[in-house]
Amino acid sequence: KNEVEQSPQNLTAQEGEFITINCSYSVGISALHWLQQHPGGGIVSLFMLSSGKKKHGRLIATINIQEKHSSLHITASHPRDSAVYICAPIKAAGNKLTFGGGTRVLVKP
């Protein structure tokens, strides 16, 4: 079983729809990144959070450390949100990143 499970693997939405991506992990962590990867490969960190909730524009990330679960929400989705979103917990032991398999999001106009 993978240490990090993301769902769904693929998601297609119409512009304006609300999108949720879920991440569950089995290891002890100190914090968690949500990463965005556009075609071509470059990865950027959208959020790093260790508790509660963070909001940046139309993006909201939540984490429940006790339940070992995090979610990324995109409100009023737009075609430019089309990308792969990767959940990356930071393992408490060794302070290293581990990665989910990614969720491929396509937002249609």
Next chain:
Amino acid sequence: ETGVTQSPTHLIKTRGQQVTLRCSSQSGHNTVSWYQQALGQGPQFIFQYYREEENGRGNFPPRFSGLQFPNYSSELNVNALELDDSALYLCASSLAGRADTQYFGPGTRLTVL
């Protein structure tokens, strides 16, 4: 856009050849991590370098090796290339012990024929 750069952006090699990929760190970052991302999958940790020494390694064979230089830039070397080595190779720089500060480079896409 982060300050982490990688070269080359794309590379095609044949089985059995050797390859060297390069990464320049974000200014002020002294730790570099390398990841392999196969098509359609999440990145897999290869190894990390801190102060020019390997500081943790994932489940990769010894033909994957690395270097870190005094200016904190880094190289990933892969010997005896195999078809399955075809992937996007990402480096990320960070402060020591601070995986929360990782900045990723744009990646090098390696194709092995």
